Amino acid sequence: MKHEPVRLAEILASMSLATDLGMGLPEEHVLRQTVIAARLAKLAGFDDDVRADTFYVSLLAWVGCLADSHELATWFGDDRQIRADSYGVDRRPLTMMPFMLSHVGSGLPPAQRMAMLGRFMIGGIRDAMGTFTTHCQTTGDIADRFGMHEAVRRSLAQAFERWDGKGIPGVVAADRLEPAIRVVQIADDTEVFVRSGGVEAAVSALRSGSGREFDPALVDLAVQHAGELFAGLEDIDTWSVVIAGCAPLDRPLTDPELTSALETLADYADLKSPWYLGHSRAVGALAHRAAAASGAVDADLVKQAGLVHRLGAIGVSSSVWNKVSPWSASERERVRTVPYLTERVLSRQPTLAKIGRLASMTHERLDGSGYPRGLSATSLDGPARLLAAADCYQELAEERPGRAALLPVDRAAALQAEVRAGRLDAAAVEAVLQAAGHRVPRRVPQVAALTTREVEVLALLVRGLSTKDIARRLTISPRTVTAHLEHIYAKTGTSSRGAASMFALRHGLVSAE
Template sequence: MTSPGAPGVRLAELVASLSLATDLGLGLPQEHVLRQTVIAGRLARLAGLTEDEQASVFYVSLLAWVGCVADSHELAHWFDDDRQIRADSYEVDKVGMPMMRMMLGHVAADSRPLRRITMVGRFLTGGFREAMGTYITHCQTTGDIADRLALDAQVGLALAQAFERWDGKGFPGTAAGTDIQPVMRVVQLADDAEVFLRTSGIDAVLDMLRSRRGTEFDPELVDLAIAHAEEVFAGLDEGDAWEAVLDGAAGLDRRVSDDELDRVLEIFADYADLKSPWYLGHSRAVADLVATAATGLGLSADDVVLVRRAALAHRLGAIGVSTGTWNKTTPLSAIETERIRTVPYLTERILSRQPRLAAIGAVAAMAHERTDGSGYPRALGGASLPATGKLLAAADLYQTWAEDRPDRPALTGSERERALLAEVDAGRLDGDCVRAVLTAAGHAVRRRATLVAGLTRREAEVLTLLVRGYSNKQIAEQLTITPRTAASHIEHIFTKTGSATRGAAAMFALRHGLVDASAAP
């Protein structure tokens, strides 16, 4: 792993990584915000913004929409899929009847006709105002993140105006025209322009800008962008947006210390958990639990730091799942289940662009892997899972069971203990890691009886069938487990007994009295 004592990550790299999570919340392809930032930087230079303002454009652009998850719960009440409503909002000038029609098309769109009619009626009598008002919460959340990152005051001032409009019809409606910070006017134009550029090309961008000139956007900026269209919009597909943005990171960039990296990852944790009220505080709780467990298990100081940071980041990919799915009280559909199974993968991708963050992301992505290979996203198992990954999986599952969910109440402490130990018996979680997690959580856990060579009772059962020539499938049928779980047990047996073949395992079993002749098939 990368040593926690290595030089700190750049603040720009952290904020750029967070922008990749924002793309998920907006329902847009990855690197939308990065590409938007390239456009905003080009336009800011053409517009003659000062060096300080150009420096602010970088962070304002990367953070402007980061608060989008703050209103997810409220949006999901009306639209179920908060990500889709955000993505589709780019198609219209976000005010008045165009916005109303777009939103009405999404109200309870997947519901039965009677419920949809009811919800549309409620939306018309107050829901529209409520949904639009969530933008204020968005701005407050974005401002909180900027404050916690200790960014320049000019950045915070601009972020507070993210949803103001040139014509004064924005939110909260306290600024219009030139009262809106030049930095934010540039970013607003770049945001919508990137979507039209990616989906339809430069001509579509120019048509959109003309249609929103003097209403949503600063007319002088629109004229400037149109007059220099090639310079502002061309070539975005030819290079790496990540590199282009970081190369242009201006004077506000700095390297962060280890302590500050921890604090920023706590921001990441809070940001991810904000996606649904059911998960508030989950990532921090897992981080505290797994760090204590890792220390108790005797992991190195570096690995304790690594697994805690991975726990803080492990739900970043959850931003890519609709809040309606996280809040669902009925069984998930196959499509919803598959989307949730992408969360670890998305988390890893968000953190993959910077080497130090990538090391954290690699462990974070193991939160749902299982030792028998039945987990996701990569079905890792056995020796493929490091102790940090096994610990994170156990801690996350324990903490999940300790919290209420839409479809069930939290399990009691004794229920959590029994359930976690049952996962060990089934071969899905590592016994030592589970005991470390239970101990860290305050359970008085006795070391479970093991047989010779550290075999568990379940492994001994598998061994007695294995040495008699049973196939993995037959062992699974006998013990009511999956063939993959049986294979995982066999792998552990071979490792613990020092055997490489069935015959060698049979000799080991005979030597230690683990075979009962009366049990022969």
């Protein structure tokens, strides 16, 4: 696939937009934080190496938050909400305890909440505090995948340490903290306070945390230059500023490196719930095999879109993904935003935007019943149809809360039923089933009880061929063609070529090929 090269910084910046979703913070929190961090590192007179470290540490510091989503949702309900609420809380273990206790069992009836509190006091406290370690380990793994050097990894491991040594795990303090993480900690908190309360609120928070959470020298510098440090954050194009000021390690990615980076994003999205681990990679692989075998669509593009099609799932609480009972109306609507959020996260860079557009069509259906846009057959090309079939098949192959994985024969039957209902494309389903190892007939059973010959006649009819031309093409008599046309119109409920064309498109019986 020919495309505009994707830079490492653009992947990390896109990932930061997904991180915003997972933390329950407004879009571009991490990007604005990175702008603040870059300004503060420059004011502090740090050398180019430390400023480069600061850039990468800022974009990656909070990516590990997803790793503990399942545990947070178990104890606190909405994992995104408790993360967002944690800003402004003194993050020492002793002061975090009342905060966590106030959120245990959030949303549950009083009796259930009291029972949950009891279980939390027995074993949940240890689990909750352990999430900080999990966060750092996950962030370190992602940093390794992107080839970050040792100084960046050291900084990321100190994300929850404090200047006064009372952080987590509490093994380094003061000047032993890496300069980059000291800057990023200040930038992270102050972005939230500037956005919610203005510069004065940020300055107040800095003074309160000086010598405790934050490096006092950096706090003094930030307070002294507050106007310059926080100027125009709501007005600037933060994406462009961050990418333009990227560090020396930035570089264009080769095609294999881009796919590898997207595999990292796939794993990142699937961390949201244990039920989905490996799902995105499996969809990408299945769609790629089906596309490569068909030869009619860009197999690499389909694979890349399959890898990232659940990136927007980061914006939905793990309590929803882990729920055994049916989703409520509001939960269902939130889930329906996942493809849209995926597209938005990837929309800032042309090549990623192309991948994101295809990924956003994973849940669209030929009859217009899908989401998020309700697109119909005329708007869904071959790659979109194939990706939808691959995701549908893989979803049925995996266990979900309250539902066992379907056997292969049942998966095939379910997809063929979707074809008959006019929701999935027949050719795409056939390709996916073959790629999944099924022995299938040359054609998946057609819709509306149309015979194979009637489908052939329909395909020529919608191209504008006359009865005589159809007869000549298929080597049958014009009278036989007329009989087939009568059956086609009766079975499809249409009475003209135009209406029959729309029916054929809707049900995937005709394509550009």
